[in-house]
C-alpha cells in the first residue's frame with residue numbers, strides 16, 4: 190500500500206474482510222503502537238451477551254489488558270474505542286457515538302467518555318467492533334485503518350503541527366482518495382493537541398467532514414484525560430477510511446422496524462423541538478438561561494447559581510452566532526442535529542492569532558464553565574472553546590480547575606508568586622487565556638493547573654502554605670475528576686448523582702436536579718435511591734450500544750406528561766427496545782435494557798475495587814457541592830438557609846452568627862449525604878462499603894472467578 194508523502198510504514202497487516210451481521214463484525218482490532226504487533230481478536234457470544242458493545246467492550250478488553258498495579262502511563266494501559274451494535278444506524282437519530290475507555294491520568298481509575306463524529310461507526314464499517322491501542326511508541330505515529338483495502342498500518346508521522354484543527358484537516362486531505370467531498374467524507378480521524386501532552390485534562394477530538402461547510406468538524410470525548418493517554422503513547426492520530434455508508438451498512442435484523450420508530454421520532458423532533466429545547470437551532474447552549482433561572486448555573490467556582498451578566502452568554506447570543514442557521518448533525522441521519530458551530534471566528538490570542546477559524550460549539554458546559562470563572566463575554570467563550578479543542582483540553586476540567594485557582598487566589602491561599610505573576614481573579618479573561626496557552630506550550634503555571642484540582646491542592650499546600658481543609662471544601666473534584674457545570678447544593682439526589690458516578694462527577698450518569706429540587710418527585714431516601722439506581726443504569730445503556738442520549742429526553746412526545754413515569758420518557762424507551770431488536774434480532778423489554786447496563790455497571794465497579802478505588806471513601810464529595818462553605822455563600826441565600834435550619838434541622842437561627850449557622854447546616858447536610866449513600870448501596874445490592882455483593886454478581890451472571898476473588902474480602 191502506498192502512503193501519503195512524509196509518512197513511513199512501520200508495520201502493516203492485511204486482514205480478511207468481514208461481513209457485519211446484525212450490528213457486529215465479530216472481531217476487534219489490537220494494535221501495539223510500540224512493537225507494531227496487530228491482531229484480530231474474536232467477539233464471543235458471551236461478550237455480546239454480557240458486555241453488549243461500546244463501553245462494555247472497552248471495559249472487558251481493558252480488564253484483560255491490565256493488572257491491579259497498572260497505572261495510566263504504563264505501556265500496558267490501553268485506549269479502547271468502540272461504537273456498539275446500534276452504532277452506525279442511520280434511521281434513528283443519534284446512533285453514531287464512539288466510546289473511549291482507559292485508565293485515567295486524573296483518577297487512576299477506569300474512565301469512559303463518549304463522543305459524536307464518525308470514527309466509531311466508520312471503524313465498524315471498516316471491519317472492526319473496537320480498536321485496542323497498547324504500548325508506547327518511540328516517536329509520533331499514526332494508526333491507519335483502511336476499510337476499503339482491508340489493511341491496518343502503523344505509520345511514522347512526519348514533523349507537523351499536532352493541534353487538531355491543523356492535523357485533522359491535513360490528515361483527511363492526505364488520506365482521502367481525492368479532494369472530492371465524497372472522498373473527504375469517507376475519512377474520520379481521532380486526534381488531540383499539544384495541551385494533552387502537558388496536562389492531565391487531554392481530550393480526544395473525533396472528526397467528521399461537514400459537506401455543507403466543506404470543512405472538518407470535531408466532537409470531543411472530553412472527560413478524564415484520554416487525550417493525555419493518547420499522547421503518552423505518542424499517538425498523533427488515528428485515521429479510518431470507511432466504505433460508502435447506507436441504511437443497510439449495519440446489516441440490521443429488521444430494517445423496517447427501525448425505520449418505523451425512526452420516522453415516528455423524526456416527526457416529533459421536527460414538530461416539537463422548536464417549542465421544547467430548540468436543539469436544532471441552539472443545541473445544549475439553550476440551558477444557560479434555564480440554569481441561571483433556577484440558581485443552578487455555576488458562577489465563581491460554584492459559590493453562586495446565577496449572575497446578572499449571564500444573558501451575555503445565553504442562547505440568544507448563540508442563536509445569532511451559529512453559522513448558516515441550519516441544523517448540524519454529528520452523525521448521519523440525526524434529525525436532532527444539535528452540533529452547532531460558529532464560522533469565521535477571528536482569533537485574538539495565541540499561536541494562531543489573526544486566523545479565522547471554525548469553532549465547534551459552544552455546548553452548554555463550555556459556556557457555563559465560562560460563568561464559573563466569572564467571565565460573561567461570548568468572545569472569550571469562543572476563544573477558549575477553540576483553543577481547548579485544538580490543544581486537546583477538556584473545557585469542563587479547564588474551567589472548573591481554573592475556577593478553583595481563582596477562588597484560592599482571591600481568598601489569599603495563593604498569590605502571584607504561585608501563578609507566575611498572573612492576576613487570576615474571577616473575570617480576568619486575559620489571564621485565563623494566558624493559562625490555557627501556557628498549557629498548550631507546556632510552560633509555567635499552566636502546567637501546574639493542568640495537573641488537576643486534586644494535585645493542585647497538594648502542591649498549593651506544600652509549596653505556598655495554602656489551607657488543605659479550605660481547599661478540600663472548595664475544590665470541585667471527586668475521585669480526582671473535576672465536576673461538570675451544575676450547582677447541586679439544593680439537590681441531594683444530584684449530589685449523589687455526581688458523587689456516586691463510577692468515573693467521577695460527570696452528569697452523564699444521572700441528572701436528577703429537576704426531579705428532586707424543582708418538582709419534588711423523589712422526596713424520600715428510598716425514592717432518591719431508586720432514581721440513583723434506574724437513571725445511571727439507563728444512561729449507561731446508551732454507551733453500550735452507541736446511541737446518543739439527547740434524543741431520549743431532549744425532545745418528548747406531546748403526551749409524555751400524561752404517562753405514569755414521564756421522567757423515563759416511556760415511549761422513547763419502547764423505541765429503543767425496537768431499535769435494539771431491529772438491529773441485533775434479540776427481543777428485549779425495557780427491564781432487559783436496565784439489566785444489560787447493570788451487568789456492565791457492576792463489573793466496572795468491581796474493576797475499580799480491583800484497582801483499590803471502588804469503595805465508599807472514594808464516593809466522598811467536596812462540601813461546596815452539598816452546601817455553603819463560606820459565610821459569604823450563606824449570606825447570599827440567608828433566607829433559604831435560615832428557613833431550612835428551622836424546618837429541617839429544628840434549630841432556631843435567630844441570634845446565631847453566620848459562622849454558627851454554616852456549621853450547623855453543614856453537619857445536617859453531610860449526614861444526609863451519608864444516609865443517601867447507605868440507601869443507594871442497598872438498592873444497588875452493594876455492601877455498606879460500596880462493593881457489589883457476591884449474591885448480586887451471581888444474580889447478574891458476572892460472578893466469574895476473577896471477579897469474586899476481588900469482592901470476597903469486602904463481603
Ligand code: SF4
Nearest residue numbers: 283519523525527737
Ligand atoms: S443529538 Fe446532537 S450530539 Fe447527539 S448525535 Fe445528534 S447531533 Fe450529535
